[in-house]
Structures are given as C-alpha cells and as structure tokens.
Amino acid sequence: MSDNTAGVVPEVMEALAEAARGSAAPYGWDDYTAQARSAFDELFGQPVETLFCWGGTGGNVVGLATLVSPWHSIITADSAHVIVDECGAPARFTGATLTPVATDDGKLRTQDVAPFLQWSGNEHHPQPKVILVSQATETGLLYSVDELAALCDFAHSHEMVVYVDGARIANAVAALGCTVSELLVDTGVDAMTFGLTKNGAMYGEAVVFIDTALAANAHFVRKQAGQLASKGRYIAAQALALLKDDLWLTYATHSNAMAKRLADGVAGIGHVEMTLAPQVNGLFPRLPRPLITALQEWSLFFDWDEDDDVVRWMTSWETTTTDVDRFIAGLEYSVSRFDSAV
Ligand SMILES: Cc1ncc(COP(=O)(O)O)c(C=O)c1O
Structure with missing residues (x-):
C-alpha cells in the first residue's frame, strides 16, 4: 500500500530504547541531536x-516558509505532494503562491519554469522564488544528477533556489548509485527534506539547508510551525541509527530491489500493463477494474488514478522476497479467475 505502512527497523527501535534511558536536555539541546547534526554534516x-x-x-x-516571503511563488509539478497531499499546508504557512505546472511525467524541467520569469519584478504577480522537485517523484521517477544540476543552474541564474x-x-540515492554530495551538494540544491519515516524510522x-546562509530564520519557523519536538532526542536517535554504517542506504536498496523483483515477476502476466518503468520502490500498473477489486479484497493497495484504472504497488525496507512472490502468485491466480469469468 505504502512504504509508511511498514514497521520500524530493529536498529531504530534499539536506538529509541537506548535514548529512553535517563534524562537529556529538551528541544534539541541534547547530545543525540548534536551527534545527528554532525552525522548529516558528514553525509553531505x-x-x-x-x-x-x-x-x-x-x-x-x-x-x-524559511525560504520565501508571502509575495513569492513556489513552482512545482502539479502532481507534487505539496500540491496534492498536504491539505494546502505549505500555502497556508508560507502565505506564498504555490504554482502547479502540468508535466507529462511529474518531473519539472527548466522550460516549465521559464514562462514565469517574465513576472519577475512586476508587482502584480507572485515573484518566482523556489523550484521544488520531489526526488524520487510521487510516481517513483528520478531526476538524474545532470537534470537536477540543470534546474539548480537555472534557478541560481534567476535569483531562485531549489x-x-x-x-x-x-530510494533515489540507492537507485542512482551516487553519493549524497554528488546528488545534492555538487548539483547546487539549496535545501531539502531528508526522509526518515518511509525508510524505517518510527516518525521524524x-x-x-545545504546553503546554510538560507537557514537564518529556520529555527523560529520550526517552532511556530509546531515542528520542534520537546523530547527532540528521539528523532535524533532514530536519524543517528539510520545514518550509522549507511543503514539508510542498505534498507532503501533492499526496498528498491523488492520493487524490481515484483516488476520482473508480473511482467509476463496478462492484463497487467506497467504505465511507468519502475525506478525506485513503487509500481504503477494499469489493470481491468474487476481484477483490481478482487486483488484489493485480498491485499490492500491504493488506486492511483481511478478513472484510468492505474494502481500503486509499493515495497519497503520490510518487504520480503516471500511477500513479493506471494503477491505475484495471488495476481496470477486472480488473473486466471478473471480470464475464466470473461
Ligand atoms: C513526496 C512526499 N513528500 C512528503 C511526504 C510526507 O508526508 P507526511 O506529512 O505524511 O509525513 C510524503 C508522504 O507520503 C511524500 O510522498
């Protein structure tokens, strides 16, 4: 159904139990937070x-909200999580205009942003400030290092940030086989969210901010937004556990491999049409509606595009080869029943 239906990786549970012993300073003034912040410096x-x-x-x-003022615009693909799935939170808390751009595949390119530059300096229009990309995208596609670098070059030459x-x-770093600094520092990305929850954390x-100069007000914004945990050590301890020995990469590599196994396994099965070549841990197949209904009664997964009968199958750090093979077997069985019924 989703990579956030998975449980918590054992190393994170152990780290939480360890962090729960004794007292520690609140609000991120603790040693776990200091160590985790250093671990991110090292990673980047x-x-x-x-x-x-x-x-x-x-x-x-x-x-x-740290990057923009209310007269700015945040330009992103119309399928982006910030547009579709966050109940308008970024618009509400930034006061800025979120500008969704229609794209063929959910990936933003410089030519998608260029038309908005004619508004720069004109007080009647929101001022282009942020190019926002999801990496990996909501449909599991990747920006290559070169694609990301091209967006960053374009942004920076027009007083924008990425x-x-x-x-x-x-999942993106694991699939691209590059380092964090090659993908996010050398390309010129300015700031980002680095996901932990979908990759085995409990939460957090x-x-x-890769460009640290942009972070001047970030701590105030975080507090106002209700995102500063008083017992901050628990998020930090989880991050530390995932970053240690590149565990985050090991789990993401496994998750991607399970999606590949699923894609290979369903490739020859009738009525299953893969709408996108899977690049990370999500598959977006199109199936006849009766087949979707029968399968969903047995194994819960999301409709992605109900009108087009496209669904989403996701794997996670927790998915096993047995899970994948059972799902493939279940699909084969459902397809054979569907064939004999029509
Ligand atoms: C691309 C993307 N961004 C952000 C999020 C995080 O959302 P949440 O507020 O549910 O943790 C998700 C979760 O589905 C996501 O897919």
Missing part, C-alpha cells in the same frame, strides 16, 4: 544546517 561532506521535524508535511512547511522534497531521497524527518 560539508557543514549543513539540519533541523529535525515531526513529519514530512511539517518538514516541507519549515523548509519552504528545494528537494526528499521523503524518498534514500530532517530538514537540511
């Missing part, structure tokens, strides 16, 4: 400003 290969938040929507709110919604950044995300 340079000092970054890392703020832990409760969740993904809240993290996006904190990151974006924000990455990285709820699934782990990190907002990372």
Whole structure:
C-alpha cells in the first residue's frame, strides 16, 4: 500500500530504547541531536544546517516558509505532494503562491519554469522564488544528477533556489548509485527534506539547508510551525541509527530491489500493463477494474488514478522476497479467475 505502512527497523527501535534511558536536555539541546547534526554534516561532506521535524508535511512547511516571503511563488509539478497531499499546508504557512505546472511525467524541467520569469519584478504577480522537485517523484521517477544540476543552474541564474522534497531521497540515492554530495551538494540544491519515516524510522524527518546562509530564520519557523519536538532526542536517535554504517542506504536498496523483483515477476502476466518503468520502490500498473477489486479484497493497495484504472504497488525496507512472490502468485491466480469469468 505504502512504504509508511511498514514497521520500524530493529536498529531504530534499539536506538529509541537506548535514548529512553535517563534524562537529556529538551528541544534539541541534547547530545543525540548534536551527534545527528554532525552525522548529516558528514553525509553531505560539508557543514549543513539540519533541523529535525515531526513529519514530512511539517518538514516541507519549515523548509519552504524559511525560504520565501508571502509575495513569492513556489513552482512545482502539479502532481507534487505539496500540491496534492498536504491539505494546502505549505500555502497556508508560507502565505506564498504555490504554482502547479502540468508535466507529462511529474518531473519539472527548466522550460516549465521559464514562462514565469517574465513576472519577475512586476508587482502584480507572485515573484518566482523556489523550484521544488520531489526526488524520487510521487510516481517513483528520478531526476538524474545532470537534470537536477540543470534546474539548480537555472534557478541560481534567476535569483531562485531549489528545494528537494526528499521523503524518498534514500530510494533515489540507492537507485542512482551516487553519493549524497554528488546528488545534492555538487548539483547546487539549496535545501531539502531528508526522509526518515518511509525508510524505517518510527516518525521524524530532517530538514537540511545545504546553503546554510538560507537557514537564518529556520529555527523560529520550526517552532511556530509546531515542528520542534520537546523530547527532540528521539528523532535524533532514530536519524543517528539510520545514518550509522549507511543503514539508510542498505534498507532503501533492499526496498528498491523488492520493487524490481515484483516488476520482473508480473511482467509476463496478462492484463497487467506497467504505465511507468519502475525506478525506485513503487509500481504503477494499469489493470481491468474487476481484477483490481478482487486483488484489493485480498491485499490492500491504493488506486492511483481511478478513472484510468492505474494502481500503486509499493515495497519497503520490510518487504520480503516471500511477500513479493506471494503477491505475484495471488495476481496470477486472480488473473486466471478473471480470464475464466470473461
Ligand atoms: C513526496 C512526499 N513528500 C512528503 C511526504 C510526507 O508526508 P507526511 O506529512 O505524511 O509525513 C510524503 C508522504 O507520503 C511524500 O510522498
């Protein structure tokens, strides 16, 4: 159904239990937070400003509200989580205009942003300020290093910044096979959310300002947005556990591999048409509606586009090869019943 239906990785549970012993300073003044912030510096290969938040929507709110003033616009794909799935939170908390752009595949390109530049300096229009991309996208596609760098170059040459919604950044880094600094520092990304929850944390995300100069007001914004945890050590301890020995990458690599196994396994099955080539841990197949209904009675998954009979199948750090093979077998069985009924 989703990668956030999965449980918590054992290393994070152990870290939580360990962090629960004794007292620690609140509001991020504790040692776990200091260590986790240093771990992010190391991961990015340079000092970054890392703020832990409760969740993904809240993290996006904190990151974006730090970057913009109410007269700015945040330009993003119309399928972006910030547009579709956050109940308008970024618009409410930033006061800025979120500008959704229709794209073929949910990926934003410089030519999608260029038309809005004619508004720069004109007081009648929201002022283009942020290019927001989801990496991986909501339909599991990736921006290559070059694609991201092109967006950043374009943004910076027009006094804009690039924000990455990285709820699934782990899956993206694992699939691209590059380092965090190659993908997010060398390309010129300014700020981002670094997802933890979908990759095995219990809760919590990190907002990372790669351009630390942009973070001047971030701590005030986080507090106002209700995203500062008083017992901050618990989010930090989870982040530390995931970053240790690149566990985050190991789990994301596994999750991606399970999606690949599922894609390969369903490839030859009739009536299943893959609408997008899976790149991370989500598959978006089109199936006849009666088949979807029968399968959903047995294994819960989301309709992605009800009108087009496209659904979403996701894997996670917790998905096993047995889970995948059972699902494939169940699909084969349902298809054979569907065939004999028509
Ligand atoms: C692309 C993206 N961004 C952000 C989020 C985080 O949202 P939440 O507020 O549910 O943690 C999600 C979760 O589904 C997501 O898919």
